[in-house]
Every structure is written in C-alpha cells, then in structure tokens.
Amino acid sequence: ARIQRVDQRxxxxxxxxxxxxxxxxxxxxxxxxxxxxxxxxxxxPQRYGITMPATGASA
Known part of the structure; x- marks a missing residue:
C-alpha cells in the first residue's frame, strides 16, 4: 500500500x-x-459489480 500525509508534507x-x-x-x-x-x-460492503444468478441447467 502507498500512503501519503493529508497535508502533502x-x-x-x-x-x-x-x-x-x-x-x-x-x-x-x-x-x-x-x-x-x-x-x-x-x-x-459490495459496491461494484453484480452478482450473477446461478443457473440450473444450460439450454
């Protein structure tokens, strides 16, 4: 991780x-x-992306 002071000093x-x-x-x-x-x-918490529903059998 790269961190920096808020005041930029x-x-x-x-x-x-x-x-x-x-x-x-x-x-x-x-x-x-x-x-x-x-x-x-x-x-x-989930913020981005979507949850794909599980599929039973493929058509």
Whole structure:
C-alpha cells in the first residue's frame, strides 16, 4: 500500500524525507494470509459489480 500525509508534507524518518511510504504486510504462513484476507473482504460492503444468478441447467 502507498500512503501519503493529508497535508502533502513528507514524512521524515532519521532525517530523510519521504513524500510517500510504501508498506506491506507479511503472515507466518499462506493459510494465515488467506484466512485474514477472507475476514477482511467479508467486512466490505459490495459496491461494484453484480452478482450473477446461478443457473440450473444450460439450454
């Protein structure tokens, strides 16, 4: 994820200014990452796209 201050000023770390910060996340194993992603996705309301109805048999 790339983050930036709202006031557009750089973040200063050890005297070095950074206009944006790139951050990442790591999990101990793939299963933990998948489980966390599913929990996070389930919290978001659906905003875009459509849900296609399931079809029984094709014609």
């Amino acid at each position: 750089p973040v200063v770390i050890d005297g070095m200014p950074f206009p944006t910060l790139d951050i990442g996340f790591a999990w101990s194993d793939p299963d933990a990452a998948i489980a966390d992603a599913k929990k996070t996705i389930d919290r978001f």
